[in-house]
Amino acid sequence: xxxxxxxxxxxxxxxxxxxxxxxxxxxxxxxxxxxxxxxxxxxxxxxxxxxxxxxxxxxxxxxxxxxxxxxxxxxxxxxxxxxxxxxxxxxxxxxxxxxxxxxxxxxxxxxxxxxx
Amino acid sequence: xxxxxxxxxxxxxxxxxxxxxxxxxxxxxxxxxxxxxxxxxxxxxxxxxxxxxxxxxxxxxxxxxxxxxxxxxxxxxxxxxxxxxxxxxxxxxxxxxxxxxxxxxxxxxxxx
Numbered sequence: 358x359x360x361x362x363x364x365x366x367x368x369x370x371x372x373x374x375x376x377x378x379x380x381x382x383x384x385x386x387x388x389x390x391x392x393x394x395x396x397x398x399x400x401x402x403x404x405x406x407x408x409x410x411x412x413x414x415x416x417x418x419x420x421x422x423x424x425x426x427x428x429x430x431x432x433x434x435x436x437x438x439x440x441x442x443x444x445x446x447x448x449x450x451x452x453x454x455x456x457x458x459x460x461x462x463x464x465x466x467x468x469x470x471x472x473x
Numbered sequence: 474x475x476x477x478x479x480x481x482x483x484x485x486x487x488x489x490x491x492x493x494x495x496x497x498x499x500x501x502x503x504x505x506x507x508x509x510x511x512x513x514x515x516x517x518x519x520x521x522x523x524x525x526x527x528x529x530x531x532x533x534x535x536x537x538x539x540x541x542x543x544x545x546x547x548x549x550x551x552x553x554x555x556x557x558x559x560x561x562x563x564x565x566x567x568x569x570x571x572x573x574x575x576x577x578x579x580x581x582x583x584x585x
Contacts, residue, residue, distance in 0.1 A: 361515070390572060399477075399560050399575030400516070413571060448515070461506070462573060464515040
């Protein structure tokens with residue numbers, strides 16, 4: 358596709374529910390990132406994939422957060438037993454470079470999660 | 474660790490020039506990025522600096538001084554559509570160098 362797409366764009370969940378957020382990266386992009394952006398803040402890194410391998414998950418805030426990219430393209434970020442503090446915009450980004458050391462990351466529009 | 478500082482808000486007049494500053498402290502450095510983000514939209518890439526100096530791209534320019542841990546984004550001939558948040562982000566070197574660390578963003582308001 359022309360850019361990174363994410364779905365759903367908006368998600369409202371009751372506290373304790375599980376949610377799944379989807380990211381479709383730019384076709385052919387090897388690297389994929391998830392970020393969390395709270396209101397009025399900059400994005401914060403959650404996790405990084407190179408193809409299907411999750412090489413860095415140091416930013417995941419708790420074991421309730423889980424991400425996967427089983428075939429090296431589409432990725433899903435899953436949050437179990439959602440809490441109010443999980444309310445944020447979840448951004449996905451992709452880049453073409455295999456090491457992601459030098460390449461630009463291109464962002465999707467994000468999923469705005471609201472936990473009631 | 475990383476620490477990135479940029480002003481929270483700025484206001485400038487249509488047609489004018491504005492400079493948005495960013496200072497950073499990092500344990501390693503592998504490039505600095507500027508992104509523009511309109512409310513409710515994706516951050517869009519503006520510029521990338523890895524060496525000292527000025528990078529110019531149309532109405533936007535970005536400057537980097539690695540020794541001072543300092544960068545700025547310069548926007549010329551401001552237009553109303555430039556009203557947005559501007560995010561400064563640093564990529565570190567070494568382990569875990571792939572992710573970007575962002576500042577909180579500078580909300581720019583362009584007024585007539």
